[in-house]
Amino acid sequence: MPDASYPENLRYHHEHDWVRVEGDEAVFGITWYAQDALGEVVYFDPPEVGSSITKDTAYGELESVKAVSDIHAPTSGTVVTVNQQVVDQPEVVNEDPYGAGWLIRVSLGDPSELDGLLDAAAYRAYLAGISS
Amino acid sequence: MTLPADTPQQRERATTIFEKSVPGRRAFVPPGLDVPEIPMSDLIPDRARRASPPGLPEIAEPEIVRHYNRMSRRNFDLDAGFYPLGSCTMKHNPKLHERLAGLPGNARLHPAQRPAAAQGALKLMWHLQEALGEIVGLRAVSLQPSAGSHGELAGVLLARAYHEDRGDARRTRVLTPDTAHGTNPATVSMAGYEVVKVGTSGDGGVDIEDLRSKADDTIACLMLTNPNTLGLFDRNIEEITRIARDCGAVAYYDGANLNAIMGISRPGDMGFDVVHFNLHKSFTQPHGGGGPGAGPIAVSERVAPYLPVPTVVRREGGDPQFDLDFDRPKSIGRLRGFHGNYGVFVRSYAYICSLGAEGLREASEIAVLNANYLLARLKEVAGDALPVAFDRICGHEFVLSGAPMKRDLGIRTLDLAKRLLDHGYHPPTVYFPLLVEEALLIEPTETETRETLDAFAEAVGAILAEAAEDPAIALHAPYTTPVRRLDEATAARRPVVRQPPT
Numbered sequence: 001m002p003d004a005s006y007p008e009n010l011r012y013h014h015e016h017d018w019v020r021v022e023g024d025e026a027v028f029g030i031t032w033y034a035q036d037a038l039g040e041v042v043y044f045d046p047p048e049v050g051s052s053i054t055k056d057t058a059y060g061e062l063e064s065v066k067a068v069s070d071i072h073a074p075t076s077g078t079v080v081t082v083n084q085q086v087v088d089q090p091e092v093v094n095e096d097p098y099g100a101g102w103l104i105r106v107s108l109g110d111p112s113e114l115d116g117l118l119d120a121a122a123y124r125a126y127l128a129g130i131s132s
Numbered sequence: 133m134t135l136p137a138d139t140p141q142q143r144e145r146a147t148t149i150f151e152k153s154v155p156g157r158r159a160f161v162p163p164g165l166d167v168p169e170i171p172m173s174d175l176i177p178d179r180a181r182r183a184s185p186p187g188l189p190e191i192a193e194p195e196i197v198r199h200y201n202r203m204s205r206r207n208f209d210l211d212a213g214f215y216p217l218g219s220c221t222m223k224h225n226p227k228l229h230e231r232l233a234g235l236p237g238n239a240r241l242h243p244a245q246r247p248a249a250a251q252g253a254l255k256l257m258w259h260l261q262e263a264l265g266e267i268v269g270l271r272a273v274s275l276q277p278s279a280g281s282h283g284e285l286a287g288v289l290l291a292r293a294y295h296e297d298r299g300d301a302r303r304t305r306v307l308t309p310d311t312a313h314g315t316n317p318a319t320v321s322m323a324g325y326e327v328v329k330v331g332t333s334g335d336g337g338v339d340i341e342d343l344r345s346k347a348d349d350t351i352a353c354l355m356l357t358n359p360n361t362l363g364l365f366d367r368n369i370e371e372i373t374r375i376a377r378d379c380g381a382v383a384y385y386d387g388a389n390l391n392a393i394m395g396i397s398r399p400g401d402m403g404f405d406v407v408h409f410n411l412h413k414s415f416t417q418p419h420g421g422g423g424p425g426a427g428p429i430a431v432s433e434r435v436a437p438y439l440p441v442p443t444v445v446r447r448e449g450g451d452p453q454f455d456l457d458f459d460r461p462k463s464i465g466r467l468r469g470f471h472g473n474y475g476v477f478v479r480s481y482a483y484i485c486s487l488g489a490e491g492l493r494e495a496s497e498i499a500v501l502n503a504n505y506l507l508a509r510l511k512e513v514a515g516d517a518l519p520v521a522f523d524r525i526c527g528h529e530f531v532l533s534g535a536p537m538k539r540d541l542g543i544r545t546l547d548l549a550k551r552l553l554d555h556g557y558h559p560p561t562v563y564f565p566l567l568v569e570e571a572l573l574i575e576p577t578e579t580e581t582r583e584t585l586d587a588f589a590e591a592v593g594a595i596l597a598e599a600a601e602d603p604a605i606a607l608h609a610p611y612t613t614p615v616r617r618l619d620e621a622t623a624a625r626r627p628v629v630r631q632p633p634t
């Protein structure tokens with residue numbers, strides 16, 4: 001298990017999801033904090049490619065040894081790709097949450113939605129507030 | 133005596149009974165045939181017979197006895213020790229109940245027996261219905277549902293039948309607070325409805341404003357667990373049912389936590405339409421591992437016409453006096469074959485008769501007292517590492533958060549639970565409810581002594597002190613159990629659910 005980290009090049013959602021913007025598209029995943037709270041991930045139920053997802057609502061599920069949890073969309077968009085490696089080997093979400101453990105790639109619906117997300121410093125401050 | 137270093141310490145590996153099979157070995161030799169033999173093909177047509185014999189184990193009787201006896205000794209049950217598994221009400225099961233359930237008239241009764249030939253059983257079921265109806269303040273009862281979740285499904289199907297009968301087809305959604313039991317949203321989906329979550333207020337109850345904003349004419353039902361999964365009795369319970377009824381919804385009370393309120397308050401008086409009982413929890417029954425259970429429901433007059441068929445009725449001057457009533461045109465139908473797990477009814481009725489009204493009330497009072505006592509003791513020994521999630525007088529159970537323990541001592545709730553096994557305790561429920569980080573849900577029940585509660589609190593304190601010195605001990609626990617820590621993740625990712633016969 002890697003140590004806690006929150007890369008500067010990502011944007012964060014308060015439901016513990018991250019976004020990496022790449023042109024008109026974005027990659028979604030869950031943060032180190034989220035995978036640590038879930039515990040060992042055993043199943044990923046992804047959305048269908050081509051389906052549209054809405055900011056702040058559930059787009060899929062992650063099941064860990066503790067519970068099944070909804071994964072929330074940090075922005076709206078249309079699903080372009082699902083990370084098949086996570087479907088096949090869900091443990092990569094724990095091992096590499098910002099790299100091989102990414103979940104889906106979407107084409108962005110409304111790029112202005114990104115403005116409402118947290119940067120790394122703000123997300124770290126938000127986490128400090130939760131655990132105090 | 134010093135053992136060589138390579139002496140095996142682990143007990144022998146658990147084996148399946150199939151691995152002990154030896155071809156030709158028998159547990160029983162039947163006497164010789166003294167009637168004419170009829171070829172099997174005359175009795176059962178060839179097309180209905182299997183081509184090869186089933187792979188049953190062939191084993192001698194003493195080996196069968198040893199096999200199951202050995203397995204039972206590896207088990208941990210309520211008769212072996214303290215079992216504070218929150219939300220499961222693991223109270224003592226009086227041995228008298230086993231004698232009664234084992235009486236030939238109870239144990240050997242055939243479920244297809246005519247009502248006239250099963251009057252004793254039907255009488256017991258009828259009296260049990262009456263008692264349950266009185267306990268929750270709702271007179272119409274069905275004993276059919278066979279688990280709490282089954283009772284929930286029955287309740288939501290009743291709500292649907294009630295709305296459909298009124299010609300109201302708009303209602304497709306069900307309100308479920310996030311302090312409800314996890315089975316509630318599952319039931320809603322099963323019944324074809326949509327879940328609408330309601331938030332929790334700062335005092336651990338339903339967020340009334342959130343509830344009010346979501347209660348409209350699309351809501352079929354409100355499902356509430358009270359006391360909720362935080363062990364807290366909702367202070368606004370009457371306001372909650374008023375909001376549900378005002379929007380036209382059926383109000384459902386998840387009675388899984390009835391052990392806190394028996395003889396003290398009644399869901400019917402609070403304004404609920406449907407309550408389910410977990411007889412195996414509140415009214416004693418050895419349970420766990422999937423059964424057998426019983427999840428009867430008691431309902432209000434407006435929902436009663438839709439109860440499952442048949443119901444057990446008493447006909448004054450009728451012959452037979454106790455009967456099964458199938459003449460219920462608005463019924464949602466049958467929920468299962470026959471009429472429920474009858475042995476559970478015998479034990480629960482015996483419990484109700486043994487305790488009486490005052491005894492049931494006292495059981496709930498002591499369950500609440502024991503929970504508050506244990507909470508107070510744990511605050512003393514573990515208040516910093518394991519703070520209570522919502523600091524109020526609790527019901528029959530309470531929730532601690534292991535978040536500070538994880539941060540400060542480097543061990544998680546799971547590690548604490550595993551280390552408790554080495555102290556001879558079944559761990560509490562862990563990681564539930566989800567709204568508390570690193571949750572520990574503890575329910576001691578009324579049948580534990582003060583000494584047991586003290587010893588448990590001291591064991592938790594000892595584990596925390598040990599972790600402050602060396603967290604690795606808890607991280608690698610347990611050490612004294614038949615198997616060490618199990619690999620839950622691999623078991624879930626790559627389950628092996630069948631061992632082929634050898």
